[in-house]
Amino acid sequence: MQFNKVTENIIKQLEAILGKANVVVDEEKMEMYSRDETSDKLWEKMPEVVIKPENAQQIAEVVKLANRELIPITPRGGGSGLAAGAVPLHGGMVLSLEKMNKILEIDKENLFMVLEPGVTTGDVQKEAKELNLFYAGDPCSAESSFIGGNVATNAGGNKAIKYGVTGRHVYGLEVVMPDGEIVVYGGKNVKDVTFYDMVHLMVGSEGTLGIITKIWLKLMPLPQYVADLLVPFPDMQSAIKVVPKIMTAGIIPTAVEFMDSLSIKAAELYLNKKLPFSDAGAYIICEVDGNTELQIQEDYETIGKLCKENGALEVFVADNISTQDRIWKSRKAYAEALRMLSPVYCMEDIVVPIANIPAALDAIEKIAAKFDCKIPSAGHAGDGNIHATILREDRDEHAWHDLKDVVLAEIYDAVYALDGNLSGEHGIGAKRISAMYKHMTEGQKKVLRTVKEAFDPNNIMNPGKVVLLGTIAES
Ligand SMILES: Cc1cc2nc3c(=O)[nH]c(=O)nc-3n(C[C@H](O)[C@H](O)[C@H](O)COP(=O)(O)OP(=O)(O)OC[C@H]3O[C@@H](n4cnc5c(N)ncnc54)[C@H](O)[C@@H]3O)c2cc1C
Secondary structure, X not given: OXXXXXXXXXXXXXXXHHOHHHEEOOHHHHHHHHOOOOOXXXXXXXXXXXXXXXXXXXXXXXXXXXXXXXXXXXXXXXXXXXXXXXXOOOOOEEEEOOOOOOEEEEEOOOOEEEEOOOOEHHHXXXXXXXXXXXXXXXXXXXXXXXXXXXXXXXXXXXXXXXXXXXXXXXXXXXXXXXXXOEEEEEOOOOOOOOOOOHHHHXXXXXXXXXXXXXXXXXXXXXXXXXXXXXXEEOOHHHHHXXXXXXXXXXXXXXXXXXXXXXXXXXXXXXXXXXXXXXXXXXXXXXXXXXOOHHHHHHHHHHHHXXXXXXXXXXXXXXXXXXXXXXXXXXXXXXXXXXXXXXXXXXXXXXXXXXXHHHHHHHHHHHXXXXXXXXXXXXXXXXXXXXXXXXXXXXXXXXXXXXHHHHHHHHHHHHHHHOOOEOEOOOOOOOOXXXXXXXXXXXXXXXXXXXXHHHHOOOOOEOOOOOOOOOHXXXX
């Protein structure tokens, strides 16, 4: 598909729809919209124009214009993505949702929040908590990601084991479809099988099937007690082997996270604070929550006992917010902290069945040794989701790309051999698309292509992400 350039005439039409202030063509101001958090020049591209609509009607008009003129649209939330999903690789418009940032309704009776996509995830969590309610979506990027971006990527995060990923909390969506029609799917009904499940086709579609403009989000009563455990282990394998034991011990923890030794050291450097047992081989971080003190005490004692029996060096329990924050800061610093070791890196997001995590980490360690590179790992161990990050360090551009490509191919092969998949939560975007196609069946490719063509025949909606139309897809 050949796209057209954004001309002076198109800019004028955009200004007429959106107002001059919401149409940006200044290169300096557009620069931050040329990338997400993927951290590699390969995944950067300047938009021809950045637009900041204020409502769904404006978006609908823009989408109709883009169809008439064959201009690609890249929707953008907080830009915290790690798959180059919000990068306008084919040029055209970046459509930023930053001005659609209102919470429209909190319905305490039905336990729903209705909101626009540009509210940050952290604000959703805070707003719910102030009313003694709970939004359980909790990506480590909560302070910078938008709720619309979380829905579009079906973000996971730290509480997914017990409460599920973002899609589990989404009951309704308003979407501007690729032809400019505004359509509402679902709403406040907690059960609803009227129709295809369009809500959950849109969830995780990464801006390729439409632009999410309103969200009906389910809330829950706020758990009254929370406790966190920080458990250092002498080595990675003894730490990770305890995870399936915790998960089958008859309790449902809120979180079971892990960090390897390099990730712990990087966090210590980044936070500029001594961490406990920072020369440990690995940390396991667990959280339990509930409505009685006794219940969470029993839960964390069970976890602590299992960890001790499996070689833990110590078990620290935090039951107040300031100590809990300190524990989570080290884990949440993972992405930024690794930048101190290597400003360019390739962060992966593989997922395997939990019983296969030890084998997956073993395979990654062997690949790192084979190619003489560093691949620190951390992640959401309780749901088998490992962030393994290949560091560029001081390699030149050429050596880096050669290394990354071959190491990634070996990691993916190992993951597929362990019944895993290549993204647990960060998504496919542009970054993982060829790897995904390599491992898909012909039947799967056909379904993806058919859905995309049915919704977006002109391929204007975030082209080059998740689904490839044309020659590459067929190869
Ligand atoms: C430090 C750090 C920690 C992270 N931790 C986690 C984690 O724990 N769990 C996790 O899942 N992810 C994590 N991520 C990745 C990232 O934060 C998530 O993918 C997040 O959901 C992206 O949201 P965003 O608003 O920044 O979206 P963006 O990066 O702006 O966009 C992501 C994708 O969604 C599309 N999109 C955005 N808004 C809309 C919309 N309204 N309608 C249609 N399409 C849209 C974009 O086109 C793009 O394809 C982390 C990232 C960083 C940098």
